[in-house]
Amino acid sequence: MSKSADDHQIKDSLEQLRCHFTWELQIEDNEMPDLENRAWDQIEFLDSKQNVGMHNLLAYVKHLKGQNEEALESLTEAEDLIQRGQTDQADVNSLVTWGNFAWVYYHMGKLTEAQTYLDKVENTCKKFTSLFRYRMECPEVDSKEGWALLKCGGQNYERAKACFEKALVVDPDNPEFSAGYAITMYRLDNFRLVSKGHKTLSLQPLEQALKLNPENVYIKVLLALKLQDLGRTAEGERYIEEGLDSTSSQAYVLRFAAKFYRKKGSLDTALQLLKKALEATPSSAPLHHQIGLCYRAQIIQIKEATSMRPRGQDREKIDRFRHSAIFHFESAVEFKPTFEIAYVHLAKMYVEAGNYRKAEDTYHKVLRMKPVVEETMQNIHFSYGQFQEFQKKSEADAMIHYLKAIQIKRASIIWDKSIYSLKKLAFRKLQRNESDLESLSLLGFAHKMKGNLNEALEYYEKALRLAVDWENSVGQDP
Structure with a gap:
């Protein structure tokens, strides 16, 4: 058989495998450095059985970067851990x-080595009487696919959820499958923030995962944050304290504990924990983002305490906190160039510093992105609308972006704020010109979006009458 025939036959076999090369993981080029950092952080700092999966993921990323020899090294690490x-x-x-070994060797042109690993897969499939020659339908592989998808960003979370659900059907009391499902649901919950508060779809899965493995501190601190979201702060804090007392996965515990205390308003405690975590993982984009949020919250605290008129030492503190917030938000987007919400917070902090040019540049950069979470794009448009309204004094541009936020039909706090802001500007224009057709139409649209159909109809009819009157008056001109 010719080499080209061998190549074709092996390629057909490879495509039947279940591994990172066939799971259609959605990874953008500019996401790879952050993904690598997070994978290494998990290997080093998270006490987890997922390290085999992390080495496999690193191998796949290294292949995408053209580093096949390094990919083989990561796969060898994974195989050693399994043994x-x-x-x-x-x-x-x-x-x-x-499967990943076979694919890497194939891409290196080493067909004999690729076939060796295909044979290993085939023999195992025979051993476990699989219906397929090169793939096994089993919960262990479903779980591994779920963990890989979970690590590769929000665009993969729904598929990760399906993988863990499939695994749990076969083995509902498996701690690893349960933990993967709980973490996925927690992240999906955070994508589904609505105006009435946080959804609670992840609460029961987190409680079940902790029940199956009470020593899993990662699950413990996520459960604490979910309980805090639901107003059960004291109950959540007990889990946070247990996590901090543990020696397991400390870098992750510190990060989530800091988030808990930041949301509680204990900013000094949060900063102390975050800086300690940053010593272990200095290139962590989430840590830099959280630190920036703490400094931003401290600025707000001082302004509120001084009735928005800080002087002397308070003014100096604000200047210092602002500088620190900008540094950490800049670091967050440097380490993770796709960190959309960090760009929004950075732009707002540039506004706070009076640097409108940098704020404008930052907004333009994030407006070109395509966030997985629709609410994130709502937030981007609303924030840019605020910038146009209050800093650039452009009502027209502000209304455009409020309207774009509203047109993303996802009920959220930002959606409500966008409707309010659009109505406010439309009323302001009507006060200057009660025959402004655009403002009447926008008010009709805003009421329609809120379900106030009678009010919407009233504004639409008024706009229509004015339009007809205008056409009649034009038609009568000589």
Whole structure:
């Protein structure tokens, strides 16, 4: 058989595998450095059985970067971990790693080595009487796919959820599957913030995951944050304290504990924890973002305490906090160039510093992005609308972006604020010109979006009458 025929046959076999090369992971080029950092952080600081998966993910990213030799090194690390782990499940746990080995060797043109790993997969499939030659339908592989999807960003979360659900159908009391499902639901909950508060879809999965593995401090601190969201702060704080007392996964515990205390208003405690975590993971974009949020909250506290007129030492503190916030927000977007909400917070802090040019540049950069979460784009348009209204004094541009935020039909606090802001500007224009057709139409639209159909109809009819009167008057001109 010719080499081209061998190549074609092996390629057909490779496409049947279940591994990172066939899971259609959505990873943008500018996301890779942050993804690598997070994978290494998890390997080093999170006490987890997912390190095999992290080495596999690193191998896939290195391949995408054209670093196939380094990819093989990561896969060798993964295989060594498997051999040192559960020997009775070693074959099943190796399926994904072997699949990735086969793909990397294929891309290197080493067809013999690729076939060797295909044979390993085939033999395991035969051993476990799989219906397929090069793939096994089993919860262990479903879970591994779920963890890979979960690590690769929000655009993959729904698929990750489906993988963990599929695994749990077969083994509902498996701590690893339960933890993966709970973490996925927690992240999806954070995508679904609505005007009436946080949804609670992740509460029961988090409680179940902690029940199956009471020593999982990562789940423990996520449960604490969810309880805080639901107004059960004292109950959540007990879990935070337990997590901080543990020696396990401290870098992650510190980060989430800091978030808990920031939301509670204990900013000094939050900053202390974040800076300690940053010593271990200095290139963590989420940590820099959280630190920036703490400094921003301290600025707000001082302004409120001084009735928005800080002087002397308060003024100096604000200047110092503003400088620190900008530094950490800039660091966050440097380490993670797709961190959309961090760009919004950075732009707002540039506004706070009076640097409108940098704020404008930052807004333009984030407006060109395509966030996975629709509410994030709502937030971007609303924030830019505020900038146009209050700093650039452009009512027209402000209304355009309030309108764009409203047209993203996702009920949220920002959606409500955008409608209010659009109505306010439309009323202001009507006070100057009661025959302003655009303002009447926008008010009709705003009421329609809120479900106030009678008010919407009233404004639309008034706009229509004015339009007809205008056409009649033009038609009568000589």
